Amino acid sequence: MFDWLPTDAIHLFFVLFLSFLIGLEREEHKTNNEPYAFGGVRTYPLIGLIGYSIAVLNSGEVLPQALGFAVVAAFLLLAYWHRLSSTGAPGITSEMSGLATYLVGALIYHEMFWLATALTVSSIILLELKTQLENLAKRIQATDILTFAKFLLLSAVILPLLPNTPLTPFKINPFTSWLVVVAVSALSYGSYVLQRVTKNQSSVLMSALVGGAYSSTVTTVVLARRSQQEEQTHLYSGAILIASGAMYLRLAVLLALFNRDLMSRLALPFIVLGGLAILVGWLWSRRGYAGAATMKPLEPKNPLEISAALLFAFLFVGMLVATHLAIEYLGAVGIYSLATVMGVTDVDPFILGMTQSAASSTPLSVAASAIIVATSSNNLVKGIYAFTLAPRKTGLESLCFLLGLAAGGLLLLL
Known part of the structure; x- marks a missing residue:
């Protein structure tokens, strides 16, 4: 018409x-x-x-x-x-x-x-x-607005100003390095927001899942200490396993963002390991369940604080330098040793450093194996934390679960 x-x-x-x-x-x-x-x-x-x-x-x-x-x-x-x-x-x-x-x-x-x-x-x-x-608007606090403004500062103001070219003998790209900081901050901020939204009805399992997406190590320590106040062994050991399962899902997302070759090798195994850990943890937590246990939600540091972003950027660049030196002077053994040591703390800077060095100095197979070693080392350390901080039975169950998860990860090396 x-x-x-x-x-x-x-x-x-x-x-x-x-x-x-x-x-x-x-x-x-x-x-x-x-x-x-x-x-x-x-x-x-x-x-x-x-x-x-x-x-x-x-x-x-x-x-x-x-x-x-x-x-x-x-x-x-x-x-x-x-x-x-x-x-x-x-x-x-x-x-x-x-x-x-x-x-x-x-x-x-x-x-x-x-x-x-x-x-x-x-x-x-x-x-x-x-x-x-x-x-x-009434529910949003002034601190939430400030937090989102900080994210815009990190992503929309600072990032476009950085040169997108390799610098120094270590081939460090400032734009890519800060992009990694923005991506990790965004994932952590998503978990942070979920914790804020669910803080009034936060169950132990929800806290484990959301906290594991933020930091499985911190979540394990908090759950282990909390388990001393309630006699629900299966609930807390299962929740600790769920937190580590969420870590694998988080890492799969980061690999998909920054290195497609590593993603093709590790994303599917990580999703399977993470999903299996979450399923087993949930089923185990239902054994002898004594009621709708709730806990005070985790109160992690705001991931969009400028100081936290600068610290992560410093650690990330340090991992790039350390990886370059290790592969040059020590070979694959040096990379695996560095992966084992980094598992004691936060594995994100090391793993994201692998996503960048795998495209230049580190062979792809070595980078993939190093990531697996780092995650397994981190699970072992979290098992030790849980065994030390939780009651004996809860700590022992958590240690066994995390040792099994670490072993399952190392099987990928075969």
């Missing part, structure tokens, strides 16, 4: 249709017995038509359209002043939606149909979800 109609008729149809939708949403205020509400199903289509007509009369020139925008804004300002003087109720949402309707008419003239539709839909959603959005 549009093929038979002139272009202006099609444009008018879209202007009336989209502006009518905005007016229809605003009409609800008149049915809610408000003393004064600006506009409705007639006013907003008229504003849209004014925006389109001014663009037509001036062949799309920017200045006349801007002057028309200013005139419409002046009328809307008078309407807002009248509402304040008559009712005293603040709120300029309806007037702002009127300005958006004017822009819809101008966009239709320039045949920016997608943008005009997106502007209309976005306006309607923002207007309709007033209560939900205001409740969300």
Whole structure:
């Protein structure tokens, strides 16, 4: 049918249709017995038509359209002043939606149909979800906004400024190194947010799963200490195993992000190991379950603190240098020794260092084996932590589980 109609008729149809939708949403205020509400199903289509007509009369020139925008804004300002003087109720949402309707008419003239539709839909959603959005704003704390701003600082401000070229004899790429920091911070921040969201109904198993995605070592220590306060051996030993299973899933995601060759070798085994550990841990935790045990959620350090990001960047660059020196002077044995030592603390800097050096100085098979050794070493150390900090039976079960998980990882070397 549009093929038979002139272009202006099609444009008018879209202007009336989209502006009518905005007016229809605003009409609800008149049915809610408000003393004064600006506009409705007639006013907003008229504003849209004014925006389109001014663009037509001036062949799309920017200045006349801007002057028309200013005139419409002046009328809307008078309407807002009248509402304040008559009712005293603040709120300029309806007037702002009127300005958006004017822009819809101008966009239709320039045949920016997608943008005009997106502007209309976005306006309607923002207007309709007033209560939900205001409740969300009340739940968000100032620290949460600051935390997200720090993430934007790390990713959208600092990252584009860094040179994307290898520097120094160790071929360290500043852009790639900081990109690794951003990726790890993003994953940790996702876990951090989940812990904040579920803090009021956090069970032991949920804390283990979410905390394991953040740091399985820290989670193991917290669960082991917590198990001294409750006589639920199977629950806590199973939860500790779940935390280590979540570590494998986290590492599979990081490998997929930074080295596809290593991912093709290790992602599937890591997903299988992680999924199996989580399943066995959950089944084991149900044995002799004594009720809906809950625990205070983990309170890890904000992963988007600038000091934490700089520390991780320093450790990552240090691992790149150490890996380069180890492969040059000690060969594969040096890499495996370094992997074993790094398993005692945080394996992320070493494993992500392997994703970068595997493309240059370290053979792919050696890098894959070193990652397996590091994860198995980390599981062994966590088993020792659990055995030391938890009650004897819980610690022994946790140690056996983590030794089995470490052995399962080493079987991949075959």
